[in-house]
Structures are given as structure tokens and as C-alpha cells.
Amino acid sequence: MYNKLQYISQGNTIEKQLYNIQQALDAGCDWIQMRFKNQSAKDTFALAEAVKFLCEEYLANFIVNDDLHLAELISADGVHLGLTDMKIEEARTILGNTKIIGGTANTFEDIQNHIKNGADYIGLGPFRFTDTKGKLSPILGLSGYFEILQKMKKNNITIPVFAIGGITVKDVNPLMETGIYGIAVSGLITESDEKEKLIQQLNEKLYANIIV
Numbered sequence: 001m002y003n004k005l006q007y008i009s010q011g012n013t014i015e016k017q018l019y020n021i022q023q024a025l026d027a028g029c030d031w032i033q034m035r036f037k038n039q040s041a042k043d044t045f046a047l048a049e050a051v052k053f054l055c056e057e058y059l060a061n062f063i064v065n066d067d068l069h070l071a072e073l074i075s076a077d078g079v080h081l082g083l084t085d086m087k088i089e090e091a092r093t094i095l096g097n098t099k100i101i102g103g104t105a106n107t108f109e110d111i112q113n114h115i116k117n118g119a120d121y122i123g124l125g126p127f128r129f130t131d132t133k134g135k136l137s138p139i140l141g142l143s144g145y146f147e148i149l150q151k152m153k154k155n156n157i158t159i160p161v162f163a164i165g166g167i168t169v170k171d172v173n174p175l176m177e178t179g180i181y182g183i184a185v186s187g188l189i190t191e192s193d194e195k196e197k198l199i200q201q202l203n204e205k206l207y208a209n210i211i212v
């Protein structure tokens with residue numbers, strides 16, 4: 001069972017990334033996706049090794065954005081691949097069945113393809129406009145999630161779906177009502193001055209209907 005909250009890291013330097021990731025871990029986040037764009041291979045590797053070490057210390061899941069070979073090299077828990085990254089089918093062949101592979105989707109058809117190709121979870125977005133990522137796919141809004149999740153239900157499709165893109169605390173309840181599994185957030189956690197309180201609030205909402 002996956003955690004319902006994934007933190008997507010931010011920062012243009014190794015130091016800034018490590019600071020943000022450590023803060024998220026300290027505040028109780030237990031799933032980190034390292035997203036470090038347009039950096040040298042040397043720096044990306046150095047950061048990945050340090051994040052792997054940190055996540056082991058905090059018993060947090062650690063996946064790498066985009067770079068399957070890096071994920072393999074440092075034995076991360078998995079990788080997140082977008083629609084223009086390495087094909088999920090190929091990634092599955094390389095990583096085997098024990099690693100997590102997430103795939104980005106913007107439509108019901110994307111989800112069908114990812115399932116066919118062996119994805120473990122879906123990052124469905126964007127929910128709304130966000131500065132965190134350039135070249136966004138069409139914005140889904142609540143109605144987009146509702147339609148796609150209804151289609152999944154009708155077609156008996158079950159795979160954990162994480163909403164992503166500009167999500168704030170007040171979006172969590174309505175998003176969960178559409179049938180998503182969890183959320184992936186970056187700016188919300190990075191920019192918060194009260195991270196522990198925020199993560200507690202998010203988890204309360206995300207796990208509200210789970211009976212232990």
C-alpha cells in the first residue's frame with residue numbers, strides 16, 4: 001500500500017534540494033520524489049546518493065523523477081516517468097517487478113496505456129495552473145478528475161491515482177471525493193512555514209475514511 005502523500009522536491013542547487021527534502025522528512029512526509037531538472041549528471045548523482053541515505057534514515061520511500069538509470073544505479077525505490085520520458089514498458093523490463101514505476105496521465109486513455117504497460121500508480125494532472133512545471137497539459141479541474149475517475153469505475157479499472165498540480169489544503173476533500181488515491185505536491189510543502197502542521201492536516205484529510 002502506498003502512502004497517500006508524495007512530496008516532489010524543489011531547488012536549483014544540491015544544498016537547496018537537500019534542505020527542502022530534509023524539512024519535508026522532518027515534518028513527517030514519508031514519500032519523496034527527487035525532481036532536479038537541467039543539472040549536470042555529476043550533481044544529480046551526488047544529490048540522489050544523499051537523498052537515498054536520508055530516506056533510508058527516515059524510512060521514507062524514495063523515487064527519482066525522469067531518470068530510470070539513476071534510479072537503478074542508486075537502488076532507489078522507483079521512478080516517475082512522464083508522457084515524453086522513457087516508455088513505461090521499457091522501464092518495467094529494466095527495473096523488474098519489485099520497483100515502483102509511476103506514470104503521468106492527463107486523460108483516461110493515458111491511464112489505460114500506463115496500466116497495459118505495467119505502471120504501479122498514476123500521477124494525474126494538472127489539477128490547476130502551477131509555476132512548478134512548464135509546458136503543462138490541459139488543466140483538469142475537479143470536473144476533469146470526476147469524469148476520468150467515473151470512467152475508471154465503469155471500466156473496472158483500479159490503480160492508485162495521485163492528483164497533482166497546484167493543490168492546496170482545501171482541494172484535498174473534494175479531490176478525494178472523486179475517487180483519487182492520494183496527492184503529489186511540491187510548492188505547498190516547500191513554501192509552508194508550518195510544515196509539520198500542514199502535513200498532519202493533509203494526512204488527516206487523506207486518511208479520513210481509512211479504518212485501521
Ligand SMILES: Cc1ncc(COP(=O)(O)OP(=O)(O)O)c(N)n1
Pocket residue numbers: 006008033035065066080081082083084085102103104105122123124125133162164184
Ligand atoms: C506524481 C507525479 N505525477 C506527475 C508528474 C509529472 O511528470 P512529467 O510529466 O514527466 O513532468 P516532470 O515532473 O518530469 O517535469 C510527476 N513528476 N509526479
Ligand SMILES: Cc1nc(C(=O)O)sc1CCOP(=O)(O)O
Pocket residue numbers: 008104123124125126127129130131132133136137164165166167184185186187188
Ligand atoms: C511536477 C508536476 N507535474 C504536473 C502534471 O500535471 O503532470 S504538475 C507538477 C507540479 C506539481 O507541483 P505543485 O504542487 O507545486 O504545483
Ligand SMILES: [Mg+2]
Pocket residue numbers: 065066080081082083085
Ligand atoms: Mg518527467
